[in-house]
Amino acid sequence: MDTGLEYPEIREFVKTVPNVMWLRPEMPFSKVISEYGYPVVSKDVARRVRYAKRGSPWALCHLNGLNADGTPSKYNERYMKWRILLDAPFFVSDQCCSVMKERPLHRYNRETGRKQIIATMACESARRQSVYLKIGCNAYHKRDPTSQPMSFWTEQDVLEYLRMTGIPYASVYGEIVEENGRLTTTGAKRTGCMFCMFGVHLEKEPNRFQRMALTHPKQYDFCIHKLGCGKVLDFLGVPYALTGGETP
Structure with a gap:
C-alpha cells in the first residue's frame, strides 16, 4: 500500500521485490488532515x-x-x-489509517478475492496485543479475513532472524548491532508513515521528527511547515527542532 508517506528507502527497497502490486489511496494525507484531522x-x-x-x-x-x-x-x-x-486549534482524528490504507485494501480484496497477510506484532502496541489475545494470528471469521503470522514475534526476534539469515532489508534501518545485550539498529528503529504523530509524545530525544530533520530535510520541511505538523507538535509540547539548533 503506497500511501506516499513511507520513507524513500522503503519505497526503493520494495521496488527490488518482484511481482508487487502497488495500491494507492484515493485521498492524499493533506486532504485527510483537512477533512478528518491529525493523527x-x-x-x-x-x-x-x-x-x-x-x-x-x-x-x-x-x-x-x-x-x-x-x-x-x-x-x-x-x-x-x-x-x-x-x-485544540486543529482537528484530531483516528481516521488516517482507515482512509489511506484499510479502505483501498478492502476494495482490492473485494475486486480480486485475495486476502491480507499483515506483518504486525502484538508487542507493538496495547491495541495490537489485545487483538492478538482475542483472535490469535488468523482472523478467518471476519468480513475481510486476515492473517497476522508475526503476531507472536518480538522486535528482538526480527532482528535476530535478519542477522542470522542475512535477508536484505531497507537501508533506512542501518546496521544491526548489539548494545547492552540487546539487538538494535544504527538507523531508524521504526518506520511506518513518516508524518504520523501517534506515540511521538512518548519518545526520548531525538524523536522521530528531530531525526527526520537530519536524515530527510525535504520531507521534514514539508511535514512541519507545509502540512502544519509543527503547530500540532507545539500544542502537544513535543520538540521537533534540531537539538541545539534552529529548524531547517
Missing part, C-alpha cells in the same frame, strides 16, 4: 476526541475519566489528560 497521541485517544467533538456522550465520559454510564472509571482516567485536545 495524534494514539488511535484510542484520537477516536475519543473525534467523537467527543461531535457531542458523543460515551466519548465525553471517557475523556472525563468516567464509564459510559457516568460512574468513575480507573481505566478511563488515562484519557483525562487529553481533554485539552477538545480545545
